[in-house]
Amino acid sequence: MNLLEVNNICKTYGNGETSVHALKKVSFCVSKGENVAVIGESGSGKSTLLHIIGALDTPTSGKVEIGGKDIFSINDRKLTIFRRRNIGFIFQSFNLIPELTVEQNIIFPMLLDYQKPDKKYLEELLTILNLQERRNHLPSQLSGGQQQRVAIGRALITRPSLILADEPTGNLDTQNSSQVIALLKEASKKYEQTILMITHNRRIAQSADRVLQVSDGVLTDLGRRRE
């Protein structure tokens, strides 16, 4: 069963002779629970694709369906709520809220929904991410690896069906990178979540279920990993 369906997505910046085609008729599907890596050169259109799938940007043409829902057919307010509840984001530069503690950062999407977090689930996440003792620290008091673990926690707290990660290990050393990826996989497996991850790291890409390559705005499916 497909969780994500991307149909003929095009994205063009500018007009006329100066226009740049960042994405050219990109189409693909991702099944529920699948772990997909997106690779490509800098400026090839990977981040644009991820931003469009996450409804952070709009395509020039084409359709994106998540769980059977055409995300660009709903209004902005509903789309924000949909994103808050169904999509988890992990950025290369963490993008934590500097004024909130680790725990507050993790439950931030729940706070935006004016809901109380499930305490048992929060403790479980803090344990998996090994952040129990850092729960009252501010992001500025954490290392890069710890900050990215908080970002993973924030992406998982609403139990979203889709996790979008834009080079989550780009700012981390090798050891922290392996830890973060392992955690992400463990969590997604446990909670049956789909992961779409941009990476430059060949090892991480090879460990994904499937690899997609973007080159000059054109997407090529490089196929599934052999067990």
Added chain:
Amino acid sequence: MKSYLGLIPISAKLRRRQNRMTLLCIIFAVFLVTAVFSMADMGIRMEHTRLLHKHDNLTFQDVMNSTTGQTLCLTAAAFFVLVLTAGVLMISSNINSNVTQRTKFFGIMRCIGMSKQQIVHFVKLEALNWCKTAIPIGVILGIIVTWGLCAVLRFLVGGEFSDIPLFGISLVGVISGIIVGIVTVLLAARNPAKRAAKVSPVTAASGNSENTVPINRAAKVNLFKVETALGIHHAVSAKKTLTLMTGSFALSIILFLSFSVLIEFVGYLMPQSAAASDINISSIDTSNEVDRTLLDKIGKMDGVKHIFGRRSVFDIPAQLNSNTVEIDLISYDDFDLDCLVKDDMLKKDSDISKVHGNSNYALATWDKDSILEIGDKIRVGSEELEIAGLLKYDPFRSDGLTDGEITLITSSDTFIRLTGVTDYSLLLIQTTRDVTDEDVTAIRDILDQNCTLNDLRDQRTSGTYTAFVFCIYAFLAIITLVTVLHIVNSISMSVSSRIKSYGAMRAVGMDKHQITKMIAAEAFTYALSGGIVGSIAGLLIYRLLYNALIAAHFSYAVWSLPTIPLLLILLFVCMAAIAAAYIPAKRIRSMAISAAINEL
């Protein structure tokens, strides 16, 4: 491009939106100075014309030496300094934020070989480049506003302002505007230019150009909703901004309250009564010998707008609380009684409606030492009068104090019933705008030898009063406008510095409404702290100024809390906070989330 300085107009075109506020500040400073100096110049020209009517041989120096000339020059000079200071502060903070936003750009310039001196030169010339458009706009605005103000003074205020030139262009005004524009920009660009020159070339290489303020305390998300808590935290965590913003809000409150005292002071200096007369006709020996039929006769004559009379008897015995006292009794016609209400002369709980017609009620003059109260009864002859209201002071004495004497005001009918006197002691005439000297002579000609006519038309102060109050309000409007612009700009800069963080919040699910609430919470935190500090300091200063300017010179003046001015300025503070939140919130809302995340 002939040199590296050719980058300046290109950069100005690309950064048009970011430079808008700076341009606005320069236009504002130039406009203000042009308008103020042009108005002062027009005032001097008016004085010159007025004095020329009186004296034939008059030089420009004579005008400059006149009190009006000197006051105008001094006021214009004070304005100049004030506008220059405000302008330098505001433009400097704009250029500073401009430089901060382009730290990486200056790093790159340094990387590819621009010297520190060249950077300083670049920033200063960039600032001067704004003057090319801002100064002409400011000057033209200043000239147009001067024409408008002159028209208002000439046609609406009139009186002594009838000679003010209508479409004059003041060279002094235009030159002052241009000078203030250039000097302000050069002074304002000095520090930011030095700051830009200090940027290390490593900044460009490392890409580490974000200015991060260390955060030591977490937001209180358990006390407020998360967006409100974050907004409050943004306001209170940056101590320097909080102090500046609190100061800006507080300053507008303090200035407003201080100027309210000034307006009240002018009111005491030049009391503007609805019953103020242009011509008085009185009996020679203060007796009631002005024939009552004159009222109708004069009322029908040319140039007369209103005519009303007063009768008076002094030192008549009366009984108050079983004590014998002497009182003065004065009659007021209905128009005169109505004017007491219009002039807000009556104390609280007074009921003037009881006094009208043939009644048993009277009004009494009052001061702090007066023993009379509303409801007191005074027996005059065989009749008993009840006090229906009290005046705030004694209008029949120059110091406003009763000196322990009782003066009662009754209606005409009540006075005639009590005393049997029907003729007047005083007739007061308000003339029409087009009254001529011939009209006044005609009135004088019908008077008999028992009456004397006083022509008070030259002593009218309503024109000066209106012009003075108008100037105070204009000054107040300018100050508040500058403050609002500064507040809006500061909050806008605060938002700009967090734009990436806002982008991240939007990405993880904060909706546009929540973003607006967060910015509004920040703006209202500044407004609240400014409101508290401003109200306390403003009231203290109000009290001090009141004592020094009013209470010390007008002993009948009673201090009371300036509730209306305070509520007005607090309302204005709220509106400023709404405006300050609305503009940057709108900018964030219209920005694509991916663009906000990729900012910087």
